[in-house]
Amino acid sequence: MNPTSLDYARNLDKNDDLASYREDFYLRENTIYMDGNSLGLLSKRAEKTLLDLLDSWKTLGIDGWTEGDNPWFYLSESVGEKMAPLVGGMKNEVIATGSTTTNLHQLAATFYKPSGNKTKILADELNFPSDIYALKSQLSLKGYDQVEHLVRVKSRDGRFLAEDDIIEAMTDDIALIVLPSILYRSGQILDMKRLSAAANEKGIPIGFDLCHSAGAIEHSLHDWGVDFAFWCTYKHLNGGPGSVGGLFVHEKNFENAPGLAGWFGSKKESQFDMDHEMDPASDAGAYQIGTPHVLSLAPVIGALKLFEEVGIKQVREKSLQLTSYLLELIRKELDGQGFIIGSPVDETRGGHILLEHKEAARICSALKEDGVIPDFRAPNGVRLAPVALYNSFEDVWHTVQKLKNIMDEKRYEKFENKRGVVA
Incomplete structure (x- = not known):
């Protein structure tokens, strides 16, 4: 044929x-929709869980935090657990929280610890602008020059990146590496396993922006030794415009206190003790900053049901x-x-x-x-x-x-x- x-x-x-x-x-x-890598379409299941969570607010009021089918107090953890298989993380390594850029700020604030000669951040010249803005901001907050201390790996052809070039740029003055898993323009998948192994060998924390890969390709973040990752849920995961993002922190890094502390990063059992000394969660939950955006998490619950089935x-x-x-x-x-x-x-x-x-x-x-x-x-x-x-x-x-x-x-x-x- x-x-x-x-x-x-x-x-x-x-x-x-x-x-x-x-x-x-x-x-x-x-209409033929060919833009799901910018905004995924609404599913009937996502619509249902959005309406269900809205109804829990209507019928339960404040008791919705601990009652109903999806109690709000534990929503970030339960949605994170559902996302974990999609990124190859352990269930305690993934949390649904924040947005792509706020999560990057949190993770950079946590893992960027310049000292001595190790002061630079390694990124790439093809990355999505928002990531670069955040990294420049983090450099400024630490008192470093944005131009001198942000190293961007060059593309040989303006489309793709060579892993050899990235590894060569992992020099002794690099304190943090942040790269895309998939280049947003060309769609090239970077070899995250190889890059993570190289960074681990050199003792440099490495993280990936999974915005164009979460829900599109398989990952093994835990097994690859990736230190951290962050992503949105409104593209291939079909969570809706502005839906809550996700982050991964490898369990080997759980002793790292969150760079940006917030109330919802506390251990659940002590959060309402109202103590001015934070008792952070002992898993990825520690990297939450604020109250879960319940109505923006709601459609993600239904959207993930499709991935659980398929x-x-x-x-x-x-x-x-x-x-x-x-x-x-x-x-x-x-x-x-x-x-x-x-x-x-x-x-x-x-x-x-x-x-x-x-x-x-x-x-x-x-x-x-x-x-x-x-x-x-x-x-x-x-x-x-x-x-x-x-x-x-x-x-x-x-x-x-x-x-x-x-x-x-x-x-x-x-x-x-x-x-x-x-x-």
Whole structure:
């Protein structure tokens, strides 16, 4: 059967073990959603747990902290325990709390301990800007120059990072390493196991931003010896806009007092003693700062139920199949249209494909007009993320056909080649 035919795509869907999960999500009619690596879609289960938690507030009032199906007082711990298998952490090493950047501030404040010649932070030049802002801020708070003390590993081609270059940059003056697990533009997966082993050997704490990998690929953070990690839950985990993030701290580091202390980092049994001497939790719970954002945690509970049923291994397998099919169609249908594939074509890619084109912003606008929701990344990137739990192979086929028609008819030319307020 011809891979470029619609029948071929439909046959792939017939043999897809995860196809039925598509019915769990709210999909807009006549729209193909290819932006799940920016914001995942709402599932019926996430909606239900949000409404359930809202109802617990309505019916229980303050007793909701300790009563009901999901008592609020223990919510961060229980959701963290559910997330632990997705990142390869022990259940006491993961907590649902904060946001990506607040969690990075907490972890940097905890693990960045400059002394003597060891004063620098190692990052990379392709990382998401928010992480860099936070690291610069932490340097300033410790009295160090942001330019001199933030070392950013260079990319050889502007798309990917070489692990050899990162390891070479782990010099004696590095006090902390913070890297992405998956590069947000190209989708390259870094070898976290190798990098962690190298950092551990040199005695440098190492942490990873899992925003583009949590819910998309398998992890073994505990076994790899990663010191810490942090992530959002609104992308591949489908927790909703502004949903509460997660953090991991390896149990070997539990003796480290949290850099930013807060009431909810206390041991549960002593928290309400109201003592001015903090008695921190003896696990990842110690790194909480404030009261759980209950209504922003609520949809995450339901969203995680889908992962509990399916397992991250199956999600990753289908994701690879979807992106492989997308790559095959791009090569066959868009040849000669000026696109460059900016993602790894082997299994070191994450859950999205980056297409580079000089008219990328215009092309994204034309796709949206045609019922496909992509993601534009300046200056020239079109990101397409077929998500295993709700996208079909037919979605992929239609996306490429629409893109082909847009390019053939030059329909993108009627739009300005600039991003919107939210790209």
